[in-house]
Amino acid sequence: MRLLSSKQGAIFFEEIEKVLQISDLFCEICRWEVVSTGRSIQELNNETG
Structure with missing residues (x-):
């Protein structure tokens, strides 16, 4: 999918x-x-997993 020419x-x-x-x-x-927010969310997900 090409939106723009080069x-x-x-x-x-x-x-x-x-x-x-x-x-x-x-x-x-x-x-x-x-x-950092993404990491903390990921850590929470892993813990509650």
Whole structure:
């Protein structure tokens, strides 16, 4: 399933990269929160399993 041609995809990812550079700190914080939350949920599931 191809949504974008490679040229469109490259431009698309360049734009995303610019946005991510601006909000990189926020992304890192969110990513760590998601990862730690995901881990704790997974641990709970394993315990109650």
